[in-house]
Amino acid sequence: xxxxxxxxxxxxxxxxxxxxxxxxxxxxxxxxxxxxxxxxxxxxxxxxxxxxxxxxxxxxxxxxxxxxxxxxxxxxxxxxxxxxxxxxxxxxxxxxxxxxxxxxxxxxxxxxxxx
Amino acid sequence: xxxxxxxxxxxxxxxxxxxxxxxxxxxxxxxxxxxxxxxxxxxxxxxxxxxxxxxxxxxxxxxxxxxxxxxxxxxxxxxxxxxxxxxxxxxxxxxxxxxxxxxxxxxxxxxxxxx
Numbered sequence: 001x002x003x004x005x006x007x008x009x010x011x012x013x014x015x016x017x018x019x020x021x022x023x024x025x026x027x028x029x030x031x032x033x034x035x036x037x038x039x040x041x042x043x044x045x046x047x048x049x050x051x052x053x054x055x056x057x058x059x060x061x062x063x064x065x066x067x068x069x070x071x072x073x074x075x076x077x078x079x080x081x082x083x084x085x086x087x088x089x090x091x092x093x094x095x096x097x098x099x100x101x102x103x104x105x106x107x108x109x110x111x112x113x114x115x
Numbered sequence: 116x117x118x119x120x121x122x123x124x125x126x127x128x129x130x131x132x133x134x135x136x137x138x139x140x141x142x143x144x145x146x147x148x149x150x151x152x153x154x155x156x157x158x159x160x161x162x163x164x165x166x167x168x169x170x171x172x173x174x175x176x177x178x179x180x181x182x183x184x185x186x187x188x189x190x191x192x193x194x195x196x197x198x199x200x201x202x203x204x205x206x207x208x209x210x211x212x213x214x215x216x217x218x219x220x221x222x223x224x225x226x227x228x229x230x
Contacts, residue, residue, distance in 0.1 A: 004158075033217070042205060042222040043159075056217065091158060093218075102147055102166070102209055104218060106159040 002026075004107035006092050012113045013082055021077040021110045025094030032075050033093045033104060034067055043091065049075065050096075082114045117142045117210050121221035128196050129229050136191040136224050138206035147209030148189040149218065150180055154202045162204075165189065176200070201228045 005024045013019050025032045034046040045059040049069040060066070064082075069075040079086055089111050093104040118141045128134055140146055147166050151159040163174025170182040180191045189206060203225050207218040 035220075043207075043218075043220040045217060045219070048217060093159075103149070103161060103164055105161070106151075108158040 004092055004094055004105055006090075006107040006110050008110060009108065010111045010113075012115065014115050015084060016081055018078065018080045019082055019112065021079075021090050021092075021112070023075045023077070023092030023094075023107060025073070025075070025092070026105055028072075028096075029094035029105075030072055030096035031094060031104075032069055033095075034075070034077050035091045035093070036061075037089045037091060037109070039088070046077070046090075079112075082112075084114045087112055087114045117146075117208050117219040119206050119208050119219055119221035121204075121206055121224050123224045124222070125225045125227065127227040127229060130198050131195050134191075134193045134196045134200070134226070136204050136206075136226070138189045138191065138221060139187050140189065140206070140208040141187065142208050142210070148180075148182060149207040149209065150174065150178070150189075150191050151205045151207065152176075152202045153205065153223075159205065162191070196226075196228055198228045198230070201226055 007022045031050045033048040035043040037043050047057050047067050049055045064080045067077045089109040091109045093106045095104045120139045122137050149164045150162040152162050153159050162178050163172050163180055165172050165182045173179050178193050180189055182189050203223045205223045206221045210217050
């Protein structure tokens with residue numbers, strides 16, 4: 001696709017429910033990243049995938065958070081038993097491709113609100 | 116460990132005035148450096164990047180940044196600010212690893228432009 005897309009754009013859920021956030025990277029990009037941005041703060045790295053290598057999960061804040069990626073395409077970030085502190089914008093980015101570029105291109109984000 | 120400091124949380128400038136946003140980084144090797152801009156409710160848009168070579172890099176929308184290794188800085192500049200430049204600006208340092216490029220972000224500088 002032309003850019004990184006994310007769905008849904010907004011998600012409101014109740015505390016304790018599970019949510020799934022989706023990211024479609026730029027076609028051909030080998031690396032995919034998830035970040036969390038709390039209100040008024042910078043971006044917090046969560047996880048990244050690079051090709052067929054094991055993902056770097058070092059930024060995941062708890063075992064309630066997990067992510068999967070199918071090959072070099074779609075990724076899903078899952079948050080189980082959501083808590084109010086999970087409320088944030090979740091941003092996805094991708095990079096790489098034929099040129100091997102290191103520049104990350106971001107999607108518009110998913111705004112998650114946990115009531 | 117990599118880190119980025121943006122010492123100015125909020126800057127207000129008059130339209131037409133010059134702008135400089137500060138960014139200092141900590142990284143043990145030659146860094147990859149980026150500036151992104153985020154308008155309200157939007158994802159991050161890449162303004163410019165530095166990987167190597169000329170230390171003065173030009174970006175989109177009339178922005179430029181200068182890499183100064185001796186000062187561990189990568190300040191963003193614009194000679195004449197437009198009202199549409201009002202946004203949040205993020206500096207980031209990249210740590211290339213295995214073909215990917217994990218980014219560490221500063222906490223951002225919010226720019227307000229007054230008529």
